[in-house]
Amino acid sequence: MPEKDTQNPASYRELFWLFAKIGLFTVGGGAVMLPLIQNAVVEDKKWLTDDEFADMFAITNSAPGAFTINAAIYIGYTKRGLTGATAATLGMVTPSVIIILILAYLILLGKNVEILQQFFAGVRPIVAALLLDAGLKLRKGLLxxxxxxxxxxxxxxxxxxxxxxxxxxxxxxxxxxxxxxxxxxxxxxxxxxxxx
Known part of the structure; x- marks a missing residue:
């Protein structure tokens, strides 16, 4: 496990809401969340350096399970230990659970999901741009x-x-x-x- 960061602490609420925002505004999950996580924890909060983020990415991508959950656990743990990991993970999954329940309810009601398909078709090219941007930012400290x-x-x-x-x-x-x-x-x- 990563070492706890006592120099730059974060509150449980801060961890929860940061990852809840990432979970809410990311369409596609997985690697699509990479640029948002990187921007939040490296550039905005300065919780990790570029090198530490690259290490975190390698570790969490190699571990079993979803990258985003592993990243939330890793970052939450470095900031506030096991309880921080729990807060960050709950923040990451809560928006997805709520959205999936709403979509399932609408589908069961027989609502037309064509607008959702159009929405996702429009978002896909933007997701590719976000991934490319994250890759270019990662290369700074790596190559x-x-x-x-x-x-x-x-x-x-x-x-x-x-x-x-x-x-x-x-x-x-x-x-x-x-x-x-x-x-x-x-x-x-x-x-x-x-x-x-």
Whole structure:
């Protein structure tokens, strides 16, 4: 689990309402919420740095369950421990539960859902723009070397061309990075490294 942040605390109410707003205004769930979470916790609240957010994304995307719930748990826990994780998670799921119950009720009443289909058709391109924006913001703290760029290219190729599982790509990238850095540190000369 992540360490608790005692330097920049958040109230339970703040955690609940922040994630409730994210849950309410995000259509599509999952990765679509990434830019909103990033904007809220990195840029607005400054609860995480870009590097910490990237670490959180990798960890929560690798863990079982929905990314958004895992992110709420992670961030809530870092701010206020287990109770903070609970507050953030409840905030994240409450709007969705209410909206799903309302939609189910309308469908049971036989209401026309054509307007909802039109709404979602209009939102999809905006969602793509939000994801692209989040990816561009994430790259700032992540791509520091040629090796990082090679891992990025590998990950994109695996995801886009081979339709690989996200967890597999993350674990493969992590294993590759560990191997690379171990080989790199073994190749360094021991001692001062000066010429004789």
């Amino acid at each position: 520091k070397s040629r090796f990082d760029l090679m891992l990025l290219a590998f990950g994109l190729a695996m995801l886009l061309l081979a339709s690989a599982n996200t967890v597999f790509v993350i674990l493969t990238g992590a294993a590759t990075a560990i191997l690379y850095h171990r080989l790199k540190s073994d190749a360094k000369p021991v001692g001062g490294g000066g010429k004789a």
